[in-house]
Amino acid sequence: MRIISGTYKNRKLFSPADNKVRPTSDRAKETLFNILNNHLDFEGIRCMDLFCGTGNLGIECISRGAEKCYFADMDVSLVKKNIEKLGAEDKCIAIRTDSVSFLRNYSDEPVDLIFCDPPYNYIHYEELIDCLKNLETFTVLEHSEILYLMMFIKILYF
Template identity: 35%
Template sequence: MTRIVAGSVGGRVLQVPRAGTRPTSERVREALFSRLEHLDVVAGARVLDLYAGSGALGLEAVSRGAAAVTLVETARQAADVCRRNVATLGVGDRVVVAAERAERFVERPPLAPWDLVLIDPPYDLSEADLGTVLRGLVGTLTEGAVVVVERSGRAPEPDWPAGLSRFDARSYGETAVWFSEPDEPTDADAQGAGDHEEGVHG
């Protein structure tokens, strides 16, 4: 059983696709959102949930006060489950479901500059495809935005593209979570000299 952990619809049960998805456990979601709320990047945020599955991560963000969430899921059955969960929770005014591949979605002009991006891909997603997604996000993020990547604890750290830097990493049992942020432009960037400044969340 998958439930929303906390917030305005905390405790509500979510439908889960029969196969092909790996919902984030409640324990990991609770720990993840505790960290994100500490960083103050959930309430009022514009959130992008890639490889959404049941929509649990994005809907958790809505429950905790996110202003708008886009759930991106390529599998038709899973996208339908996302829509049903949105309807059941009564949050259709703040949530959009996009039934397409994440790699293609990030190639289009963004629906909004994102404050928070949640990436929880299938464990068998190739490093090349993940790299495509991360590169596509560069330039679509607000100042102070956070990009989260959740993968198997056995997976290597993502190859962060120019424009994104990791500032934290956590391990929750068999799950690894990396937190990254857009690189801040500095006087050194503009002048071609000097030291790089520490990131917003460092």
Template identity: 35%
Template sequence: MRVITGKYKGRHFDVPRTFKARPTTDFAKENLFNVLRAYIDFPSTRALDLFAGTGSITLELLSRGCPLVVSVEKDRQHFSFISAVLRKLDDPAARPYCGDALRFVARCREQFDLIFADPPYALPELPELPDRVMQSSALAPDGIFVLEHGDKHDFSARPDFLAHRAYGSVNFSFFRRPQVADEEE
């Protein structure tokens, strides 16, 4: 696994072969971040990486200068790997969390400008993830939610849907939380 750009560009981290997680391919990851550049300013973006897996997206967000990146991973082996990589980087913006991503979102009191989720494609709750994120307080007003998923899902009918991109078998759906209407209007 390598970091594509930013302050950690070119850094390589060997993911153990025993991992169940499938890291997002470099091609898909590079294109994802090219799309995200149109929506967010990384140095001012507080980010949440759900179902962090290998931590690949977390590393790209940190490398691009996000002031806070919380990565949530339930699998203890994966969490230990992410934590070890983050210790090597010694980046104060990184905050790993070992726990269930769905519970984390439901209970989270912090707000994030960007939430990225790469759940197992077979996760029964995958179709509900946009609702769960939008109904939580975790995504800030005007915040972006990105869901990585297989090609069986189509979220384009949702009012908060922004865009869809497919790179081989990897699909990204982008959503935006509406701005809170000004109460004085």
């Protein structure tokens, strides 16, 4: 697992030793950021990496010029290790909390981009989307294949 572009390009990140965290692959991350490059200028943005695990996505934003990234996870030991490895402590805030609570209690400056990559067995999508839908920010939400489009329609329009 490595940083694709920017200040920390080609730097390797610490990966989990077990299967509790499933980092986004380099290939998937590169594809995602190619798409995002058509919609965002990363220079100076503020972002969130929810269910961050290794911090792979948020750190990629920092490498590309983001001003600040908030990382939220129930275990932030790996993301903190990666932030320290790169010397990016001044731009990164890692908070040990569940992501829904973090969103509900967040009152800092607005953010421009949110990555939300819950675990495969995550079941609280309705709560999560309810927190996200009023933020008016560009959000990338990964979901399992069991999450159906009809659920999104119900949450967003009813």
